[in-house]
Amino acid sequence: MKTNLVDRVLADPNYRLLKARRSRLGWWLTAALMLVYYGFILLIAFEKQVLATRIGAGVITWGIPVGFGVIVFTVVITAFYVMRANREFDDLTEKVRRGMIQ
Amino acid sequence: MSRLTPSHRLAVAMAALILLPTLALAAGPDLGEVQKQATNYTAIGMFAAFVVFTLFITKWAAAKTKSAADFYTAGGGITGFQNGLAIAGDYMSAASFLGISAAVMASGFDGLIYSIGFLVGWPILTFLMAERLRNLGQFTFADVAAFRFAQTPVRVFAASSTLVVVAFYLIAQMVGAGQLIKLLFGLEYWVAVVIVGGLMMIYVLFGGMTATTWVQIIKACLLLGGATFMAVMVMMHYGFSLERFFAAAVEVKAQIAAQTPGTTPEDAAAAGQSIMGPGKFITDPISAISFGMALMFGTAGLPHILMRFFTVPDAKEARKSVMWATTWIGYFYLLTFIIGFGAITFVLTNPGFLDETGALVGGSNMAAIHLAKAVGGNVFLGFISAVAFATILAVVAGLTLAGASAVSHDIYATVIKKNKAGSAAELKVSRYTVLALGVLAVALGIVFEKQNIAFMVSLAFAIAASANFPVLFLSVLWKGCTTRGVVIGGFIGLVVSVVLTVLSPSVWEATLGYDKGSAPFPYTSPALFSMTAGFVGIWLFSTLDRSLRGRQDRAGFMAQQVRSETGIGAAAASAH
DSSP, X not given: OOHHHHHHHHHXXXXXXXHHHHHHHHHHHHHHHHHHHHHHHHHHHHOHHHHHSBSXXXXXXXXXXXXXXXXXXXXXXXXXXXXXXXXXXXXXXXXXXXXXXX | OTTSOHHHHHHHHHHHHHHHHHHHHHHGGGOHHHHHHHTOHHHHHHHHHHHHHHHHHHHHXXXXXXXXXXXXXXXXXXXXXXXXXXXXXHHSOHIIIIIHHHHHHHHTHHHHHHHHHHHTHHHHIIIIIHHHHHHHOSSSHHHHHTTTSOHHHHHHHHHHHHHHHHHHHHHHHHHHHHHHHHHHHOOOHHHHHHHHHHHHHHHHHHHHHHHHHHHHHHHHHHHHHHHHHHHHHHHHHTTTOHHHHHHHHHHHHHHHHHTSTTOOHHHHHHHHHGGGSOOSSOOSHHHHHHHHHHHHHHHTTOHHHHHHGGGSSSHHHHHHHHHHHHHHHHHHHHHHHHHHHHHHHHTTTOGGGBOTTSOBTTOGGGHHHHHHHHHHHHHHHHHHHHHHHHHHXXXXXXXXXXXXXXXXIIIIIIIITTTXXXXXXXXXXXXXXXXXXXXXXXXXXXXXXXXXXXXHHHHHHHHIIIIIHHHHHHHHHOTTOOHHHHHHHHHHHHHHHHHHXXXXXXXXXXXXXXXXXXXXXXXXXXXXXXXXXXHHHHHHHHHTOOSHHHHHXXXXXXXXXXXXXHOTTOOOOSOO
16 A cells, blocks of 8 residues: 555544544443443352342342343444444545545 | 365265264164164254255355465355354354353353353454454454564464464364264264264365355354244243243252252252352352453454454445344353253253253253253254254364464465465465364364363463454554564463463363362463463563564554555455
């Protein structure tokens, strides 16, 4: 790739916007996932009985909705990123690309 | 075996297939348990159907596999949805299907904690790596890791760590395959290992990534379909009420606990209820975090998974791939939880599935297999057995392809021939490597038959998290990273994770047989320490790097960043 082209892309405001937005979203979601997963693990490591507590009169404990919740959260947060990226980042990338052709 | 021509190999495999029923019968009279399995023609027939069907796909794929690009990445023509299914097919191993459902049957909630660990790496891969990988790479993850660095040292590192990860993962699959098939089909252990190795070689050798992808897609559909059927049948029995279902499982566990002499009714009830909450799986926080890190970051560093991102045309499809993969894998782990509890209520209560001591016939990993028979009869048992076999094939095919590409693309074409090898020569080396890896996998599978290899998959994850992930992560995102840093730091991560695993209880005590409690490294996974060592090593040796090469490495960052973020300048992987 020509240095010239690299400099032009780097100077493109759309490129800077794309990079800043993608990295901000990526890091926030990574932080959210780490918080949820390691929070779950540490809760089990330090306060085992919390998730073993029954919700009502039946046998189901808080562990079931929380555990299923972590799985669903993992899938949903991934889908959230992908949907936002499909809408926003691809448009911006396309704008950068088109800017370079001219 | 390696002297046979391709058409001979096909003939041998077909012959082995036709012989299957005879072999199964011949093995019959030795053991009661094997005899029972051997009469199961349904399983053999369904597996044969799967094999014949996939061999046709391989034939079709072989016609399309002309260049190295076709061989490594199916010409880049796989869609995001297809790739998502294939990734799921690559990732959902027989060990996770049978092992996790068995773990849930044995200890309930702990099995769920375990399976969640295998899921949380996927979002990390999506948020930080997937698109950038696709934009930078062509065939292997080393393309990405070595993008702006000196090719030879980084490729040598990447190929070494790929081969180490692949070797451990592969041995685990082969030994698992041998034992499982011995049980399900009544075949000799070595025959099972040879069949798996032979079929895997046929798929990869002739059909390359195209055949491997379709084997994985078909297997993913069969496994998801079969597991869904089992979960639905189980839940239907309880009128789709989770409360009734779990209550029945707790009751069964309480009754089993009450059979131990001297157990009070209160203790028995508590033992039953214990499957609904965390048990012994997580005891010390260091082990828990370390193991969690190995799974979370290891997923983003497994070479056979990373390779799948180069089969799609662009970053958008790469992103969609992980979304679908995460969805299917997450769904699958929810199903295994239901299946594990279903095994408690359907299998543990049925004397037909238990031996005199109350243990499962055929070992604890048979939970899902017995449940298949309980809810769907012999035909469904045959189906699930065939799916388990197909699952192993799909996983080993992906692993072999990743190992072969590391040798032919990274070592042969880039390091030895300095990119002047030509597609045909590279393809040839790739195929020879597949043969060599296949023979090696069969040999190692037979050698390790009686060994305790439970540590191998988690070791593969730990190495991927400690060597591959830091190298990829810092080379893509950190400007200051240099050739010297990634090579030294990467090897530090690799060596530390292997050494600490050998010193940990799972190898020191369980495999090497030293006294319990004597392991020098007390934790279950080395990742917390080895991943830190990998990151610190890369950072330290990059920062201290004052060489000319180091200056070039840093100067190349902006051009790499532009391409990783936008794909501008990226060659579409499509066929040339």
